[in-house]
Amino acid sequence: MKSAEGEWVNLLAEVFERLTDKHASITYNFNDVTFELDKSNTGGKFLPAGKIKINGKITITAG
Numbered sequence: 001m002k003s004a005e006g007e008w009v010n011l012l013a014e015v016f017e018r019l020t021d022k023h024a025s026i027t028y029n030f031n032d033v034t035f036e037l038d039k040s041n042t043g044g045k046f047l048p049a050g051k052i053k054i055n056g057k058i059t060i061t062a063g
Contacts (some may be wrong), residue, residue, distance in 0.1 A: 016062065025061035030054040 019026065032055060039049035 020062040023062065025059055027057055027059040029057045 018024075032053065035052045035054075037047065037050055037052065040047045
């Protein structure tokens with residue numbers, strides 16, 4: 001049985017492949033999206049805690 005994460009990865013890969021074949025683009029709009037990050041130390045790299053707020057859009061064009 002596949003994990004839910006694995007199914008999402010496969011679905012996204014298939015969508016990207018179809019977009020590439022059609023030279024399509026997709027746009028994501030973000031309005032006050034906030035990510036909260038916990039302080040961590042991964043592989044000797046220190047990552048501070050904080051919040052990131054995103055407003056705007058990202059367009060991905062395949063081709």
